[in-house]
Amino acid sequence: MSIEEAVTESAPIFPPPERFQQGEVPVPHINSLEQYKELHEESVKNPTAFWGRVAKELLHWYRPFTQVNYGGFVDGDVQWFSDGQLNVAYNCVDRHAFANPDKVAIIWESDEPGQGEKITYRQLYQEVGKFANVLKKYKVRKGDTVCIYMPMVPEAAYAMLACARIGAVHSVVFAGFSADALRDRIQDAGCKILVTADQGKRGGKSIGLKVIADQALADCPSIEKVIVYQRTGDISVPFSSPRDVWWHEEVDNQSPVCPAETMNAEDPLFMLYTSGSTGKPKGVVHTTAGYLLGATATVKYIFDLHENDRFGCMADVGWITGHSYIVYGPLSNGITTVIFESIPTYPTPSRYWQLIDDHQLTQFYTAPTAIRALRRLGDEHVEPYKLDSLRVLGSVGEPINPEAWLWYHKVIGRERCAIVDTYWQTETGSIIVTPLPGAIATKPGSATLPFFGIDLAVLDPTTGQELLGNDVTGVLAIRQPFPSIARTVYDNHIRYLDTYMKPYHKYYFTGDGVTRDADGYYWIRGRVDDVINVSGHRLSTAEIESALILHPACAEAAVVGINDDVTGQAIVCFASLKSHHADETAITKAFVAQIRTHIGPFATPKRIVITPELPKTRSGKIMRRILRKVAGQEVTLADLEDEDGLRNKLGDLSTLADPSIVPTLIKKVAGRQ
Numbered sequence: 001m002s003i004e005e006a007v008t009e010s011a012p013i014f015p016p017p018e019r020f021q022q023g024e025v026p027v028p029h030i031n032s033l034e035q036y037k038e039l040h041e042e043s044v045k046n047p048t049a050f051w052g053r054v055a056k057e058l059l060h061w062y063r064p065f066t067q068v069n070y071g072g073f074v075d076g077d078v079q080w081f082s083d084g085q086l087n088v089a090y091n092c093v094d095r096h097a098f099a100n101p102d103k104v105a106i107i108w109e110s111d112e113p114g115q116g117e118k119i120t121y122r123q124l125y126q127e128v129g130k131f132a133n134v135l136k137k138y139k140v141r142k143g144d145t146v147c148i149y150m151p152m153v154p155e156a157a158y159a160m161l162a163c164a165r166i167g168a169v170h171s172v173v174f175a176g177f178s179a180d181a182l183r184d185r186i187q188d189a190g191c192k193i194l195v196t197a198d199q200g201k202r203g204g205k206s207i208g209l210k211v212i213a214d215q216a217l218a219d220c221p222s223i224e225k226v227i228v229y230q231r232t233g234d235i236s237v238p239f240s241s242p243r244d245v246w247w248h249e250e251v252d253n254q255s256p257v258c259p260a261e262t263m264n265a266e267d268p269l270f271m272l273y274t275s276g277s278t279g280k281p282k283g284v285v286h287t288t289a290g291y292l293l294g295a296t297a298t299v300k301y302i303f304d305l306h307e308n309d310r311f312g313c314m315a316d317v318g319w320i321t322g323h324s325y326i327v328y329g330p331l332s333n334g335i336t337t338v339i340f341e342s343i344p345t346y347p348t349p350s351r352y353w354q355l356i357d358d359h360q361l362t363q364f365y366t367a368p369t370a371i372r373a374l375r376r377l378g379d380e381h382v383e384p385y386k387l388d389s390l391r392v393l394g395s396v397g398e399p400i401n402p403e404a405w406l407w408y409h410k411v412i413g414r415e416r417c418a419i420v421d422t423y424w425q426t427e428t429g430s431i432i433v434t435p436l437p438g439a440i441a442t443k444p445g446s447a448t449l450p451f452f453g454i455d456l457a458v459l460d461p462t463t464g465q466e467l468l469g470n471d472v473t474g475v476l477a478i479r480q481p482f483p484s485i486a487r488t489v490y491d492n493h494i495r496y497l498d499t500y501m502k503p504y505h506k507y508y509f510t511g512d513g514v515t516r517d518a519d520g521y522y523w524i525r526g527r528v529d530d531v532i533n534v535s536g537h538r539l540s541t542a543e544i545e546s547a548l549i550l551h552p553a554c555a556e557a558a559v560v561g562i563n564d565d566v567t568g569q570a571i572v573c574f575a576s577l578k579s580h581h582a583d584e585t586a587i588t589k590a591f592v593a594q595i596r597t598h599i600g601p602f603a604t605p606k607r608i609v610i611t612p613e614l615p616k617t618r619s620g621k622i623m624r625r626i627l628r629k630v631a632g633q634e635v636t637l638a639d640l641e642d643e644d645g646l647r648n649k650l651g652d653l654s655t656l657a658d659p660s661i662v663p664t665l666i667k668k669v670a671g672r673q
């Protein structure tokens, strides 16, 4: 069943699990719909009182704030707690290391099962302190930018927290990005230091991160030092002395004590690049207090954290989910978090379930793509596991189809866990639409209701008028600022305003389509801009097109997303050539390689269609609507027999400069030409 069908048919409703009220497990922090409604109403009607209270309750401040919120979406000048002072590393590490030094902060599950380790809050304090001192030794100062290009090892978190400790701004680049993508991000942010590893390990394979980094650095003069963590030691890594230094040699002689810098609430904490609707990714900037508060409060209430919980988020630290729900949110709450280095199918499709039982995880958070892929592999990989430590199961990154939701609920949750389908974005910093385990009944496929402080509006996409009441479909916007909303795009505030604030005056525009159903529940419909979401990885069609155009043989390219049963969406590229090329297979391979080199392997297209022309209007605009339908095989060879039928399916074709391109494209996709 598609989400489309699920919204329109009366969806089944799952109340919060009964055992949450029976004393068998901790009583949920938010324990009834009434309590949620009351708090939500306060949070949007009186955000100053609500967030002022929560910020004092959840965070440690060096200097308390006197002003809670300032600015808004009209001018894009949002501030929270602006005269307060604090340090994120102090909040995530020190306060727990002092109170509970032997508590496990991080469970590191290594690629090869059984080779991981557990890191206590005391050790975390020491490792972060040592690495912060290394950064200081290399003259990293408050406000400097540090690039982190690391595999999923605890050192990635140490590096992030060390930056936070001394006030440096980190820019984590996902280790699946190519040398070109890494170079562009380092250049844009003007990073002074690169933290990387000799190799990364994933699913039994090694990835030569240092070699890739060296390629990137050929054109990054701002980098003064490269600190290399030795993950495998398997290869002799090229070292360029004195620029390159080994992590282990550097930390060896450092003191574990490094005073945490006093930071202003609005000082930047990190930037993270994400795709927009142009070819150039943007460095979304999050600031200290607001971001930390959003991450801390959401994970506490949405995953209903209690003191002895072990929280397993399977994302990568290179994405926002890893920032907020592997590192900052769980550690700020002082619980135990998991850093998972491997993939769900290595060495067997039971890896996640084994992990949950081995470490007695209480919450588990992953993406619909993984859920769908594991469901396909069969229940026999899950059945031998108890999974009885779990209370809350989360989903993130893309719409979850009801079948996958139900499987998650029945086969993994054994019908005794709450399922939280959490909707948010890199820009929002933390979850904004979600069920709360003890309070909000769920409908498979719906992210349900807004989190505290989130004031949602559904707008008519064309007029921008707000669609009031229930049973409405439009675009999703947010009416007023909340603490963890991004403050700017690095070095480009105009782009920030143009992308998020200008499309609909007075609102923050999410870029997603949405339905608010008869019960007021929100169903996210996916992007309405040129952003596509492959396995929960966000890519812009323009970014992929820019990569293709750089290939000497490519004349023009247009990229569309099509639905895919496992990855949610998949990439299809249409390209025309500068001159006839006899060997289409070879050119297709070259184009795939081009995208992998420019962006990274995760952007590998499902299909490349070489076409003599792209479908264009007389004024030269590419008609993507046609490409989307042809690529998704909504029109097929059979439709070519019926002109009216074809028009019905593709819409008005009269504006096409050359209508004969349509049959050519259909035949190409069907493999008949």
Ligand code: PRX
Binding pocket: 274, 320, 321, 395, 396, 397, 398, 399, 400, 421, 422, 423, 424, 425, 426, 427, 447, 510, 511, 512, 524, 525, 526, 527, 533, 536, 537, 538
């Ligand atoms: O389209 C929405 C989709 O992912 C986009 C944000 O991508 P990114 O910034 O990479 O962050 C992903 C992790 C938060 C959104 O604009 N998206 C995210 N979560 C959901 C979702 N779509 C539907 N349901 C979700 N739960």
